[in-house]
Amino acid sequence: MxxxxxxLGGVTNGGKTTLAEKLKNMLPNCDIISQDDFxxxxxxxxxDERGFKLYDVLDALYMDEMxxxxxxxxxxPASSGVVTEEPQNTCDNVKNVYILIVEGFLLYNYEPLNELWNRRYFLTLPYEECKRRRRTRVYQPADTPGYFDGHVWPMYLKYKNELEENASMQVDYLDGTKSQEELLSYVYSDIIQELNKLREENQQVTA
Structure with a gap:
């Protein structure tokens, strides 16, 4: 096995959850863990001193539990309830491969997670588009006036800059303004390449 x-990390309202769910429906033996659940x-x-709840930081999450x-x-993975029906074109040599997609806004800045990734994707958005999308979402608790500019966006830039400055961190940055279909096609194809590598490894072992 x-x-x-x-x-699947990145900016708020970048399309992480939607992309994760679509990938789950297309990939064999695939499951999702969402950071929002922690x-x-x-x-x-x-x-903070402005009255903003500091949700966009690691301390707002039970990261150890995650x-x-x-x-x-x-x-x-088989005991997690993951559906084990594969698409018809799944190769026999990778039918025992299980895929876990971890999606969330703050995944790659927490050191204990960094040894676990096979692939890292990071969705980005320009400021105006991100702010526009944020306004269409309902949060509990609701965003207070100035919250996006005073906390959400600065924290996104802070953590994104940390990733970019870490030369050893291999992250594939995705443009969140592209269509969902385009993003899905790219990431799906990339993951299939990873599965093909496993197939080749298995063939070498059994040869």
Whole structure:
């Protein structure tokens, strides 16, 4: 049994969840873990001097629990409830490969996760488009006036800059303004290449 762990990170409202769900429907033995499921309750999230709840930082998340969940999945993906029906064109040599997509806004700045990724993708958006999309979403708690400019966008830039400055971090940056179909086609093809590499490895082992 082999496991591929795919990171799908990036900007808020960049299309991470939609892309992850579409990939899950197209890939064999695929499951998703979402970072949003590990937010601390509002009472445990710090508030700054402006009254902004600091949700877009690592301290707002139970990251240790997230790492544990991912590691548990890797140890036993078949027991996680993942659907094991493969597309008809799935090669016999990769039918025992399980794929985990981890999607979230802040994945690659937490060191314990960095040894787990097989592929890392990072969705980006320009400021105006991101702000426009953010306005169309309903959050609990709701964004307070100035929250996007005062907290959300600065934190996105901070963590994105950290990634770009880390020369050892292999991240594939995706333009979130492209169509969902274009993004899906690119990432799906890239993951299929990873599966083909596993097929070749398995053929060499069995030869």
């Amino acid at each position: 082999k496991v591929l762990v795919i990171g 937010f601390k309750p509002e009472s445990e999230v710090e508030t 790492v544990t969940s991912i590691r548990n999945w890797i140890k036993s």
